[in-house]
Amino acid sequence: MKLNLKIWRQANADAKGSMQTYPIDGIDGDMSFLEMLDVLNEDLINKGDEPVVFDHDCREGICGSCSLQINGEPHGPDRLVTTCQLHMRMFNDGDEIVIEPFRAKAFPVIKDLMVDRSSFDRIQQAGGYVSVNTSGNTIDANATPIEKEHADEAFEAATCIGCGACVAACKNASAMLFTSAKVSQYALLPQGQVEASTRVLNMVAQMDKEGFGNCTNTGACEVECPKGISLENIARMNREYLAASAKG
Amino acid sequence: MGILSSSIARKFAMALSGMFLVFFLGQHFVINLTSVIDPDTFNSWSHFMGNNGLVQFALQPVLIFGVVFHFVMGFVLELRNRNARVVSYAKYNGGANASWASRNMIISGLVILAFLGLHFYDFWFPEMIHKYVESNPLDPTRYYAETVHKFESPVRVGLYVIAFVLLAVHLWHGFASSFQSVGFNNKYSVALSKFAKAYAIVIPVGFIFIALYLHLNQLPH
Numbered sequence: 166m167k168l169n170l171k172i173w174r175q176a177n178a179d180a181k182g183s184m185q186t187y188p189i190d191g192i193d194g195d196m197s198f199l200e201m202l203d204v205l206n207e208d209l210i211n212k213g214d215e216p217v218v219f220d221h222d223c224r225e226g227i228c229g230s231c232s233l234q235i236n237g238e239p240h241g242p243d244r245l246v247t248t249c250q251l252h253m254r255m256f257n258d259g260d261e262i263v264i265e266p267f268r269a270k271a272f273p274v275i276k277d278l279m280v281d282r283s284s285f286d287r288i289q290q291a292g293g294y295v296s297v298n299t300s301g302n303t304i305d306a307n308a309t310p311i312e313k314e315h316a317d318e319a320f321e322a323a324t325c326i327g328c329g330a331c332v333a334a335c336k337n338a339s340a341m342l343f344t345s346a347k348v349s350q351y352a353l354l355p356q357g358q359v360e361a362s363t364r365v366l367n368m369v370a371q372m373d374k375e376g377f378g379n380c381t382n383t384g385a386c387e388v389e390c391p392k393g394i395s396l397e398n399i400a401r402m403n404r405e406y407l408a409a410s411a412k413g
Numbered sequence: 414m415g416i417l418s419s420s421i422a423r424k425f426a427m428a429l430s431g432m433f434l435v436f437f438l439g440q441h442f443v444i445n446l447t448s449v450i451d452p453d454t455f456n457s458w459s460h461f462m463g464n465n466g467l468v469q470f471a472l473q474p475v476l477i478f479g480v481v482f483h484f485v486m487g488f489v490l491e492l493r494n495r496n497a498r499v500v501s502y503a504k505y506n507g508g509a510n511a512s513w514a515s516r517n518m519i520i521s522g523l524v525i526l527a528f529l530g531l532h533f534y535d536f537w538f539p540e541m542i543h544k545y546v547e548s549n550p551l552d553p554t555r556y557y558a559e560t561v562h563k564f565e566s567p568v569r570v571g572l573y574v575i576a577f578v579l580l581a582v583h584l585w586h587g588f589a590s591s592f593q594s595v596g597f598n599n600k601y602s603v604a605l606s607k608f609a610k611a612y613a614i615v616i617p618v619g620f621i622f623i624a625l626y627l628h629l630n631q632l633p634h
Contacts, residue, residue, distance in 0.1 A: 171503070173503070184503055234502060234504075236504060236506060237502060237504040237505045237506030237507075237509065238506050238509050238510065242509070263503055263504040265502055265503060265504070268498050268500055268501070268502055269497060269498055270496065270497050270498060270499050271497070334510055336494070336505075336507060336511070336516055337494035337497055337498075338494070338497040338498040339420075339494075339497070341420075369419055369420065369421055370419065372420070373418075373419055373420050376496075376497060377420075377497055378493060378494040378496075378497030378498070379420045379423060379424060379490050379493060379494055380420070380424060381424075381490070381494070381515065381518065381590070382515065382586070382590035382593050382594065383510075383511035383512070383515040383516055383586075384510070384511055384515065385507070385510040385511040388509075388510035388511070389510050396593065396598065397598045399593065399598075400593050400596050400597060400598030401596070401598070402421070403421055403424070403425065403593075403594060403595065403596040404596030406419070406421045407421070407425060407595075407596060410419075410422070
């Protein structure tokens with residue numbers, strides 16, 4: 166397969182970037198998108214050029230490292246997959262593929278296609294946890310009965326890998342889907358109830374502080390999320406936040 | 414912005430003001446519909462709305478506040494959202510994951526705002542001048558004739574029709590999404606969303622029907 170890649174190149178966070186064109190040949194349909202970029206980078210290195218920098222780690226769709234806005238969609242045109250699981254068979258011979266970093270003020274570009282998503286870490290640190298006394302008398306989580314429906318919903322929310330596709334897809338660069346998934350996974354479980362109010366208030370405050378946009382319910386985040394995180398989580402976070410604000 | 418300092422509070426306020434305006438739109442439509450069914454009823458209801466103290470001096474200011482709040486907050490949110498993505502994508506395939514209506518609320522909103530200017534010029538300002546500046550004597554029979562007169566011009570009717578189409582687009586996303594914003598997402602959400610989308614079509618199409626009816630009804634036969 167022969168392709169024409171248009172890739173965002175940016176030397177560092179302060180440099181002015183631009184789109185560069187790279188023709189590439191010999192791409193197999195069974196390659197993953199990242200493997201295609203590996204081929205490109207080997208070619209660039211052999212020519213003595215600077216390889217394209219992009220995030221990747223597990224290449225199994227579970228770590229949330231890979232990103233990339235591919236032809237105008239985070240993680241490309243396929244659904245419920247990360248970029249590392251996107252196969253080149255989704256493209257046709259001769260296609261032009263536009264590859265950009267996830268764009269948001271809260272995700273500044275580090276280099277080329279790699280962005281700094283530590284704003285997500287700070288949102289998580291603001292309340293995305295359950296304080297547990299580890300002095301030896303901690304109650305086994307399995308000893309606490311939990312409604313099956315709530316356990317399932319909490320599990321589904323917890324499958325969020327924090328890749329940032331929701332922010333990248335949203336026309337407002339809103340992080341509501343990510344934050345709501347992290348709020349929901351605790352709000353639905355009895356262990357999370359003790360800190361429920363402070364958690365949602367602090368996480369939303371941190372989300373706003375990071376400079377993400379406002380959610381306008383377009384639903385783009387849910388469609389592009391590689392883990393299928395539901396908009397129901399955003400409604401739940403809104404409820405939790407309004408109830409916590411009313412309590413004061 | 415105090416109480417509206419958080420993104421969720423702003424979203425909640427936007428949804429509530431939108432719901433209030435949707436409710437107002439429904440009652441406006443019902444009164445307008447009487448102009449097609451029975452002009453005497455239209456005159457009588459219009460006279461009540463135009464001269465009842467509670468409506469004029471309590472509900473009307475609340476409505477004006479609701480309208481101004483909704484579009485000012487809409488602009489504020491739009492500016493904040495644009496600021497959240499400083500560098501735009503070279504290629505952004507918004508149509509792949511969200512409807513045009515949901516992505517362009519600012520465009521449909523601006524058309525509705527422009528229409529409100531025309532609508533106020535046509536009806537509200539003349540009414541205020543008639544009642545409170547010129548202090549004309551009460552005439553409960555004038556409303557139907559005044560309304561019909563406004564729909565003589567095909568250009569004005571055309572502008573109204575365009576505005577109502579954009580109103581339908583705005584409501585198509587806005588009304589259904591307001592429930593999500595206030596935290597309502599459960600087993601009734603699908604039915605509620607269907608109702609909201611039906612409302613988003615029926616009310617604007619009804620307004621278009623009334624405008625066309627009043628225009629066509631006065632053409633020479």
